[in-house]
Amino acid sequence: SESAETIHGISRQRLLQEGMPVSEVAQQLNKLLPEQVFCDAWTFDSFWLHRLFRAAGEVPAFQLESISMLLDPGQVRHWSGIRQQVIAELGLPVHRAANDALILHKTWERVICRGEAAVQ
Known part of the structure; x- marks a missing residue:
């Protein structure tokens, strides 16, 4: 279509x-x-x-x-906001497979690192 x-x-x-x-x-x-x-x-x-x-x-x-099955409740709460930050910083159009994969990867890194930083 x-x-x-x-x-x-x-x-x-x-x-x-x-x-x-x-x-x-x-x-x-x-x-x-x-x-x-x-x-x-x-x-x-x-x-x-x-x-x-x-x-x-x-x-x-x-x-x-x-x-979200892999994330704790705090990470789930932050996911959307961090994803939007990543999209803005990368400046890539969404709904393109390679771009979406990179956005997902960078969001995952930040959400997980954020949790690790809070533990330290």
Whole structure:
């Protein structure tokens, strides 16, 4: 859709030229990912993941979990604010896989380091 093209910055034409068949993507995810995979937007990520696997006629061989399962309540409270700081500092557009991965990584580092600094 046009809105998906705008959000993700990938045109339908580019997907058709450079993309992979949905069944191949699902099979590769099952092959490469461990039993548990963590994400920071579980509601959205699980919706799209299951839509992908349904379209491929496959079943995920892994469980998608919220990253909040790995954090204590204080870290969960700070997550969103720290994420927004990271986005502002990096100045990268969101909803691009590489950018989102970097934002997630930097947010994780700061949230975890913040907790470690409080303990010391």
